[in-house]
Amino acid sequence: MISQALIKSSAASLKQQGSRSVQRWVSTSSTQASSLMDQGSDGNNNAAMGGKVAAAAVVAVAMVGLVTTTTTTNSTTVERTRLVSCEPAAAAAAQPAQQRTKMLGTSANSISTTTGGSKSSSSIEVRTAPTKSKMPVYTMKQVAVNNGENGKPVWMTHGGNVYDVTNFIANHPGGSEKIMQAAGSSVEPFWHVYRQHFNTDLPMKLMEQMLVGELLDKDQEKVDLKMELLEETTADPYALEPLEERHPALIVHGEQPMNAEVPEHLLTKDYLTSPDLFYIRHHHPVPYLTKDEVENFELEIDLGAYGGGKKKTITLEDLKKMKKVEVTATLQCSGNRRGGYNDFERTSGTSWGQGAISTAKWGGVRLRDLMKHIGLEDEMDAQENGKLEHVRFHALDGMMASIGIEKAMNPYGDVIVCYEMNGKPLPRDHGYPLRVIVPGYAAVRNVKWVQKIELSQEEAEGPWQRGLNYKVLPPGVRDAKSVDLSKIPSMMELSVQSGITSIVPQNKSSSSKPGDTIMVKASGWAYSGGGRNIVRVDVTGDGAESWQAADLTSGQDQKQGRAWAWTFWECTLPAKVQADGSVQVHSKGVDLAFNSQPDSAKHNWNVRGLTNNSWYSKKIPVQ
Known part of the structure; x- marks a missing residue:
């Protein structure tokens, strides 16, 4: 399980040293080196450590704007990653996430890389050290003063640099509460867990605009050594990921935490997605429970004011003795097809294709039955007289989300506390031992690893419910400071959506030319x-x-108003050959309320890249 105490203790440990830098120092062990995602380099820096520097070198890798420096002192080799201004690298986005690069050479002219434990033949660009920066230099004490209190700005450090993030707080995708934990200090202890910051170049590009100075070297060196010790003596929160459960065909957008989608050619291969191929969207490391912890696991139920403040628990064994129901439901990430927005303007978040969607048959106990079993006799009374409007879910990894009591207690809403997926125990990636399935709602409300359910007068706290993460801002808004997030509802039900997974020419001819029409079968x-x-x-x-x-075809016979799963379709149609020798097919779905997909993502663009349900378009060559 992810330990929030680990993050807090890491930050506290740095505080005690009078400096809380975020510069990334790791030893050259493969485990620690791999905690740096593919990062970009544009120069090298000599750094004094104890006044004795044996060597320094720089590796150019994927994340634009970062410099990795290897320094050997008194037989100790460390890597230092810091942000500098540099030109974007063309290969940044294409660098495989699983590749890890570390320094092996002992001078700027002696550098090699390792990928998966073996040497790589990839060429590495090495540049001479840049001229000394003219940026102001600050001590950690000066940084700590700027923590946002009493009208002060919010400063943070990373890589030996100092940033003023005051104007970014409201726009932080993880929520303002998260980023403020590092106010006046280093973000490194937090990024040690939230490694999605290393998945793309976007965080560094944003931070580059907030650069206000550099951190005093001697303060930085203390922090570097402290962070190195922390990583050597603290278990890697991602060390127990369920790698064996994941299909090798998954398209991985980020490994730590894992975010992966189903490839197009496998998306509609079967109506029910196999658990190993089911798309993965994690915010944290996957919780790990020992055998004893599973055997002693209890789900806590808090009925709030209705229950007189009393909390009750139910064991897994007792839960499974209750009436079991099965619900076939599709889960879709709110950011599915976000990549289509990025064609117009970049958004924040994983650039999903159409594969952040999957379907399974979920087995478990109706939430309504469980709540009544625990003691919620009259949900109408709880709502009207107790003002208990929300049911909140708390997960083992610290995530929280909620739904309205109307959905939770609706006998036809089919919300379940789930322990099976396609007839087998839930895999760890998908919520073992328990998760909530809220059919028809955004996947973020289907909380994995649920450990507590409570009735409340307020919706869940945290960035996944109240923050920017899952709120659709108007297309013209670029800065969340200009809107009151409390007045924007969190995503619940999703819009009508469709995708194309196959186009096969039926009468393809080598003589087909632009302007001709051929028959194709799309599905x-x-x-x-x-x-x-x-x-x-x-x-x-x-x-x-x-x-x-x-x-x-499949899925078209679902109960009216309870169609919780996707519907497959196929069509043979004429398609016009375009100037580039291809044909292009568009699809748009229409639902029971006759909602239809808009033609373009341009007019629905939002800064978080949520709910792109524009026409789906797929092109294939035919010449």
Whole structure:
């Protein structure tokens, strides 16, 4: 399990030294080196440590704007990563996340890399040290004063640099509360757990705009040694990830925490997605429970004011003795197809394709039955007289989310406390030993690793419910400071959506030329939130000049208003050959309320890149 105490103790330990830098120092052991995601380099720096420097070198790797320096002193070799201004590297986005790069050479002219334990033949650019910076130099005591209190700005350090993040607080995707934990200090103890900051170059690009100075070298050196000791003496929170559960075909956007989608060609291979291929969206390390912890696991139920403040528990064994139900439901990440927004303007978050969606048959106990079993006799009374409007879910990894009591207690809402997936125990990646399934709602409300359920007068606290993470801002808003997030509802039900997974020419000819029309067979999926059935999927192959209704196949016979899972479709249609020798097919779903997908993502763009449900487009070459 992720330990919040670990993060706090890490930061506290640095505080005691009078400096809380975020510069990344690790020993050259493969485990510690791998905690740095593929990071970019644009120069090298000599750093004094105890006045004796044996060597310094720089590796150019994926994350733009970072410099990694290897320094050997008194037989101790460390790597130092710090942000500098540099030109974007063309290969940054293409660098495989699983590649790890570390310094082996002892001089700027003697450098090699290792990938997966073996030497790489990739060329590495080494540049001479930049001229001395003219930026002001600050001590850690000066940084600590700027912690946002009493009207002070908010400063943080990273990589030997000092940043003023005051104007970014409201826009932090993880929520202002999260980032303020590092106010006036270092973010490194936090980034040691929240390693998604290393998955792309975006964090560094944003921070580069906030650079206000450099940290005094001697303060930095104390922090570097402290961080090195911390990593050597503290268990890696990602050391027990369930790697064996994950299908090798998954498209990995980030390994720590794991974020991976289903490849297009496998997305609709089966109606029920196999657990190992089910898309993965984690915010933290996957909780690990020992055999004894599982045997003694108890789900806590808090009925709030309705229960007189009393909390009750139920064991896994007793939970499984209750009436079991099975619900086939599709889960979709709120940011699915975010990459389509990025074609217009970059958003913050994982650049998903269409594969952050999957379907399973979930087995467990109705939440309604469980709450009544525990003592909630009259949910209407609890809501109307007790003002208990929300049911909140607390997870083992610290995540919290909530849904309205109307959905939670609706006998036709099919919300379950789940312990099975496709007839087998939940895998760790998908919530073992217990998770909540809230059919028709955004996947973030389907809390994994749930350990506590409570009735409350208020929705869940934290960035996943009240923060920017899952709130759709207007297209014209670039700065969250200009809006009151409390007035913007959190994402619950999802919009109508569709995707194309296959296009096969039916009468392909080598003589086909631009302007010709050929027949193609297209197939894919469609889904809408809130239980709204898919009633039609429209498909076009001539740029929307004409549309054809697809045949609905698997999933088309779901109960009206309780269509919790996707619907597959297929269609044979004419498609016009374009100037580049390709054909392009668009799809748009229509649901039970006759909601339909908009033609372009441009007009629904939002800074978090949520709910892109524009027409889906797929192109294939035919010449």
